[in-house]
Amino acid sequence: MAAGDRVIHVLDPGPQSTVQDLGRAGHLRQGIPPSGPVDVRAFVIANRLVGNPDDAAGLECTVLGPRFTAERVCAIAVTGAEAAVTVNAAAAPQWATLVLKPGDTVRVGAARTGVRTYVAFSGGLDVPRVLGSRATYLRGRLGGLQGRALRRGDALRLAPHTGPRRPRRLTAAEIPALEAEPEIRVVLGPQADRFTREGLEAFLSSPYLMLPQSDRMGARLSGARVAHHRGHDIISDGIALGSIQVPGDGQPIVLLVDRQSTGGYTKVATVGSFDIGRVGQVKPGQRLRFRAVEVAEAHRLRSEFQQSLAQAAGGGVSR
Amino acid sequence: MALCVELGDEISVEINTRVRALEYLIQQKGLTGVVETVPTFRSLLVYYDPGQVGYDALCAALGGLAEQADTAVLPPARLVELPCCYDPELGLDLVAAAERLGMTTAELVAAHSGAEYLVYFVGFTPGLPYMAGVPERIQLPRLTTPRVKVPAGSVGLGGAQFCIYSVESPGGYWLLGRTPARLYDPEAAEPTLLRAGDRVRMRPIDRAEYDAIAARVAERAWQPVIG
Numbered sequence: 001m002a003a004g005d006r007v008i009h010v011l012d013p014g015p016q017s018t019v020q021d022l023g024r025a026g027h028l029r030q031g032i033p034p035s036g037p038v039d040v041r042a043f044v045i046a047n048r049l050v051g052n053p054d055d056a057a058g059l060e061c062t063v064l065g066p067r068f069t070a071e072r073v074c075a076i077a078v079t080g081a082e083a084a085v086t087v088n089a090a091a092a093p094q095w096a097t098l099v100l101k102p103g104d105t106v107r108v109g110a111a112r113t114g115v116r117t118y119v120a121f122s123g124g125l126d127v128p129r130v131l132g133s134r135a136t137y138l139r140g141r142l143g144g145l146q147g148r149a150l151r152r153g154d155a156l157r158l159a160p161h162t163g164p165r166r167p168r169r170l171t172a173a174e175i176p177a178l179e180a181e182p183e184i185r186v187v188l189g190p191q192a193d194r195f196t197r198e199g200l201e202a203f204l205s206s207p208y209l210m211l212p213q214s215d216r217m218g219a220r221l222s223g224a225r226v227a228h229h230r231g232h233d234i235i236s237d238g239i240a241l242g243s244i245q246v247p248g249d250g251q252p253i254v255l256l257v258d259r260q261s262t263g264g265y266t267k268v269a270t271v272g273s274f275d276i277g278r279v280g281q282v283k284p285g286q287r288l289r290f291r292a293v294e295v296a297e298a299h300r301l302r303s304e305f306q307q308s309l310a311q312a313a314g315g316g317v318s319r
Numbered sequence: 320m321a322l323c324v325e326l327g328d329e330i331s332v333e334i335n336t337r338v339r340a341l342e343y344l345i346q347q348k349g350l351t352g353v354v355e356t357v358p359t360f361r362s363l364l365v366y367y368d369p370g371q372v373g374y375d376a377l378c379a380a381l382g383g384l385a386e387q388a389d390t391a392v393l394p395p396a397r398l399v400e401l402p403c404c405y406d407p408e409l410g411l412d413l414v415a416a417a418e419r420l421g422m423t424t425a426e427l428v429a430a431h432s433g434a435e436y437l438v439y440f441v442g443f444t445p446g447l448p449y450m451a452g453v454p455e456r457i458q459l460p461r462l463t464t465p466r467v468k469v470p471a472g473s474v475g476l477g478g479a480q481f482c483i484y485s486v487e488s489p490g491g492y493w494l495l496g497r498t499p500a501r502l503y504d505p506e507a508a509e510p511t512l513l514r515a516g517d518r519v520r521m522r523p524i525d526r527a528e529y530d531a532i533a534a535r536v537a538e539r540a541w542q543p544v545i546g
Contacts, residue, residue, distance in 0.1 A: 028357045028366075029342075030511040031445040031485070031503075131510070140445045140486065142505040190323045235330060236442070236449070238357035238364025240321035262359050262442035262449075273320065299369045302320065306370070 006155035007074060008121065011105070012067040013151050019125050019144035022055040024133035028238070028261040035135035035143065036257050038216060038280030039116055041176055041309055042080035046120035048313035049077035049097045049170075051163030056124030057134040059150070061117045065108020066150060070100040074158060075122040075165065081114025081281060082178065096169035114178045114281040123161035137258060139217070170313060180286070181207060182278045185293045185301060186244065186269035191234060194266045199227035199250070203268055204290055208252060212284040216258040218245075219279050221288075225250030226268055236264040242271030242279075244290075254279050272298045274305035320369050324381055325362045326388075330451055330479070334361050335439045339516050340388035341381070350380055358440045358515050360449070396518050400544040401483070403432065403474055403496045403521040404529035410496035412462075416476070420457060428523055430457045431495055436481055438517040446485035446503035446511035450519060453479050465491035472497045474521065485511075496521075499533035500543050512543070 020043065023036025037043035037060050044054045052058075059066070065083055070076075078085045078094045085092045086107045092098050094117075100106065108117055127134050127144055136144025145154060192200065202224035211220040232248040239245070243255045245265040254271055256279070269290065271279060282288050293301070310316065324341065327334035338358045345353055345365070352372025357364040367377055405428040407413050417424045436450040443449075453476055461477040466489060469475070473484045475492025484490055485502040498521070502512045513519065524532070535541035 025366075026355050028355055028364075029441065029515070031442045031447055032510070130505070140503070140505055142445075142510070147505055190325075235328065235360050237323060237325075237359045237362040238321075238442075240323075240364060240366070260443050261357055262440065270321070295374050299320070299374065302369060 006157050007071040008156040008158065009069045009071065010066060010150050010152060010154040010156070011069060013149065013154070014061050014064045014066045014108070016062040017059050017066050017150040018136040018138065019057050019127055019134055019150075020060045020136060021057040021124075021134045023135045023257065024131045024143070027131055031261045032131070032140060032142065033137060033258050033261065034241075035133070035137045035216075037116075037118060038256055039080055039118070039277035041277050041312065042116070043118045043120075044309060044316075045095065045170070045313045046077045046079040046118045047124075048316065049079070049095070049168060050075040050120045050122040051161065051165055052120060052122065052124050053163070054316050056120065056159070057127060058118055058120040058125060061108060061119065063115060064110045065117050065119070067105065067107040069103065069105045072102050073100065074161075075099050075167070076106065077120045078108055078117055079120075080117040081111035083111045083117050084109035093169060095175050097167035099167060111283070113283075115283055116280060121158050122163070122165075123158040126157040126159040139258060168314065174312070178281050179278075181288060182282065183289050183291050184275045184279055185272050185298065186242075186290050187272065187295055187298050188269045188292050189267075190237075191266040192268055194228055194230050194232075194234075195246070195268055196227045196229045199225065199229075200268070202226060203252070204292055207287040207289050209287050210282045210284050214284065216256055218256055218259060219254040219282070221252045221254070223251070223287075226252055228266060232266050233264055234266055236262045239263050239267070240270055241273055242276055243267045244269045244271065256280060272301055274302050321364055321366045322374070322377065323362050323364050324385065326385065327361045330360045330439070332437060335437070336390050336393070337385070337388045338363050340390065340392045341385055343393055344384045344388055345381075348384070350377075350384075352377060357442065359442065360439050393516065396516050397514070398435075398518045398520065398546045399513060400520050400522050400546075401498045401500050402524045402528065402532055402543070403498045404524050404526055405432075405496035406526050406529070408526075409529070410474070410494050412493040413495050416459060416493045416495060419459060427457055427495070430454050431476070432521045432523050436519045438513050438515055438519060440515045441511060441513055444486050444488055444503070445505075446513065448483060448502070448513040448517070448519065450481045451479050453481050459493050461491040462493060465489055469494065470497065472499065472502070474498060497529070499529050499536050500541075501536055507539070
């Protein structure tokens, strides 16, 4: 069968499975967010396990994964949140290359720990690039599969696979741990001076509960009030990845990959890019804590994260 | 990583011009390590790669450029004329707004369409222009209860600000009318219509012309007048 035929048939899409690659940079000034995976590390490792370049398009699945059939031989890998994976009803490992035969049916179950699972396909999902990326931005109906989540009956094409075909499986030590109450590193500002001392202390010392309204735009949290002393509105300014907005109710919102580009609420701090994936894997009902670091420390943590990512799953595949 | 350059704490043409000039200078000089920029009323958010430029070095470079950032550096602004149908069926608050202001709907429409508006920046949702410069005599505080759904193309007033909703979204502005122009079209090669620094004028049209233009927009056979 020729490359480029429709080879993945979606039997059940799951509540929100979207096509993502590493996202579209450069369009926030038009109000268009980068999108891409919330948990970049899990996404990149999935691609490496099937011999893809890091930015090949795969699926991000929220809470419950899809069920699909492969029409021809291909390799897949499932990473991210911990979920039961089966191939033709037999249990299959996560963080491993799975080679599928024609007619094989894969099911990615409900996330037991974590929120988002990633499925990479050898060659990558072949959807058109929009503004330079295949990532789906649901609110803007942009990219991916006509800007929408997967539906039952969708047929997906795979791009020709040119990378290595060496099945492998991560050791337990190589699999990123999902903690019960992760400590998330933040840099205070840009409006930390708009909060009371008690408010800032509460922010840095109390646990915050993840709320079910959280999505790819923002993680909504509930906990000790981060109190303002000069009102909660500012003249709108830009919202960085990881910006923590605090509206009048004193409850923080961590803004993620599908965020609004600008906003008018005070921002108490910014989560380092290296900890975004950890925020995105905290389940509703689970808690996280914040710890403040200086800019220099944040840069060091970022470079550490990038080095460890560069080596993960045997390193990146050159194109 | 990102840092926010604040050039003031008010909505003014002067401060916003400096923000846009700073962004333009960064683009022109190709500042090392800068990945992407987001202008707003009074600040510029600068995304950077700390692998390429350190925080202190970037702050110093931005400080130097900020000193040169004034009107003189910017290219000439575009003037965009957008048709707008001020019909109570499309401008759901037109009648109530005129009543509250103590004027006729015709007077309100004349005042709104008689002014020229600066696009301070585009943001929040794709292609949504933040504009100010609404004549004082037609300024109203925002609605006490925001609408859950405002249709795309709705033209709204809130204080001195004026916006055109680019996608269907919640909103708290007084809706005066609707433009058939698409400010955001995910299928177009260039999905957003307006840019920071554009000047915008609204041209009043009747319902028949609105419908005619909307039909051409749907076929992608219509573009606004841009001078």
